[in-house]
Amino acid sequence: MADIDDVTTALENAIAAVVYPNGTAQPSAIGVPAAIYPGWPTSSQLDADLRVLGSGGNGKIHITIFPRPHEKNTTRFPMQYTEHSYSPATLALSIAGQQVTISGGVSTPQNVVLIVSGQIYTYAVQACDTLPSIATALAQKIAGATAAGAVVTLPATARITAVRAGGSGTIIALTKQQQREFQITIWADTPAHRSAAAGAIDSALSPIIWLQLPDGSSGRLRYVQTLIDDVNQKASLYRRDLIYSVEYSTTNTITATQVVAVEQNNSLSMPDGTTEPLSTTYQ
Known part of the structure; x- marks a missing residue:
């Protein structure tokens, strides 16, 4: 600052x-x-x-x-954070059938996410991680999934919607x-x-x-x-x-991580003005 x-x-x-x-x-x-x-x-x-x-x-x-x-x-601006610096993810995830392969270089901080059958499964990469250990950590979060090397295999009934890796950076605001x-x-x-x-x-x-x-x-x-x-x-x-x-x-700078999944709550408006929750989806 x-x-x-x-x-x-x-x-x-x-x-x-x-x-x-x-x-x-x-x-x-x-x-x-x-x-x-x-x-x-x-x-x-x-x-x-x-x-x-x-x-x-x-x-x-x-x-x-x-x-x-x-x-x-002379303060006259509302405090609002904006992107200051960004380090892109060094990992990459790809889908082939029911398998997700993790590739690239391991660095921190970054996150990986699998969106499977309407649920999100995230993992924060650690400094001691390797590609196989990241695959293992993700597989342990998903029922019926297994890991071999840098590949996560999901059950045949699983529906893989998206896989992503996200980097990190800093955001800055004028205080x-x-x-x-x-x-x-x-x-x-x-x-x-x-x-x-x-x-x-x-x-x-x-x-x-x-x-x-x-x-x-x-x-x-x-x-x-x-x-x-x-x-x-x-x-x-x-x-x-x-x-x-x-x-x-005077500025304030904090560390921020890239958004890798978005949660959306869906609801139904009733005739009496109330709302009824329908579902939660992830993108």
């Missing part, structure tokens, strides 16, 4: 891709080394890095990402939405270094409409404002704050 740390990390990664497009082992694209991290700088470390950089040494500017306090609840401002601060030793970093970052972030988050969802990215602080220029500290808001969703 996406949370405030996921959004911070996504912004950090987006900024790092701008400053170090070829990786941190290569020179930065803004002409000055930079430390990029979430949170707020430690004064002693920031002062030391800027002082060394200003004297021509191996220092660096700092770029921090900090979530601002105010948050707005709530929220909007929060994030402060991207450039801490530099000179106005030129500050401008180089802020300009590159702002230019890269401003066209982004949807910020991709680690859980596969995305957040709506919007520019809010820019703040400039030269109060500490005597200490060779030049700061610029880029404020962006991100509206993102």
